[in-house]
Amino acid sequence: MPAGYTHYVFGEQVLDQLNESIKKRIMPYIDLYHIGIHGPDILFYYDVYKKNPVKSLGFGMHQLPANSFFKHAKELIKQDATDAALAYTIGFITHFTLDSSLHPEIGVLENTLSMTHSLLESELDRELLVRIGKDPLTANLTTHIHPDYTIALVIAPFFDLKAEEVDKALHDLLFILKWLVAPTKLKRNFVLSVMKLGGMYEEYKGLLINYEKDEHAANDINHLIEMKDEAVPLAVSLINEYVDHLDDDYLNERFNRNYE
Incomplete structure (x- = not known):
């Protein structure tokens, strides 16, 4: 999941800044929040x-304005006797905020650095991992994702999918990302060979974190991290406002943007 770790870090930063009343509603459903922070990306790996x-x-949603999703989410939240749907939606807002804040710049860097989108985001994950002393080649980046059928039942209506499809998507995600942790050359070559056989090499090779940091992109990656940090107050503001307006049709105009 390109930038999956970055989304996790951002989600934790935002959670830390939310007021206590909202945190108390999220915490009983923290697993749903943690899946929400990955937005539509959880669907990327379904029968990959x-x-x-x-x-x-999953891919198509990134090109569409986010407002229809978050309007629909309000209806699901109203129908939910618990805060499960709310926790998932709040996580999803963090995903949208980070994507819409960073993707325009990443799009520019794809051209100026001649790097793919996924490779740039892998470099972003790498740098964040290194900064906290983790080995980017061996780190397990999915310890916060705990799928089960109950969770899938909550998520499925957001996408108009069956719970079985969401449950499979989440388990496929864990399976694929486990294989993408490839510190040895033997495993890495095997994974790349499978990508080539599946006609997915160009699209997915950037998901493998490289052995060495790309110094050519270092300054730009640092700038993206600064942009991530600067987007935290925006996410907090969007969440607070969204929760305040759960009972009406108001949506911040930011949601008129897509994820790109």
Whole structure:
């Protein structure tokens, strides 16, 4: 999941800054919040080796204005006797905020640095891991994702999918990302070979974190991290406002943007 760790870090930064009343509503459903911070990306890995509507939905949502999703989310929150749907939606807001804040700059860097989107985001994950003393080649980046069928039942209506499809997407995600932790050359070559056989090499090779830091991109990666930090207050503000307006149709105009 390109920038999956970055989204996790951002989600934790935002959670830390939320007021206590909202935190108290999230914490009983923290697993849903933690999945929400990955937004539509959780659908990328559903039967990853072949085209399918679930995977296409995940990619397609990034090109669409976010407002329809978050309007629909309000209806689901109203129907939920618990705060499960709310916790998931709040996590999703962090995903949207970070994507819409960083993706325009990443799009520029793709051209100026001649690097793919996924490779840039892998470099971003790498730098954040190194900064806290973790080995980016061996770190398990999915310890916060705990799928089960109950969770899938909450998430499925957000995408108009079956709970079985969401549950499979989450388990496929864990399976694929486990394989992408490839510190040895033997495993790395195997994974790259499978990508080539599946016709996915160009699209997915950037998901593997490189052995060495790309010094050519170092300054720009540092700038992206600064942009991430600067987006935290925006996410907090959007969440506070969204929660304040759960009972009406108001949405901040920021949600008129897409994820790119």
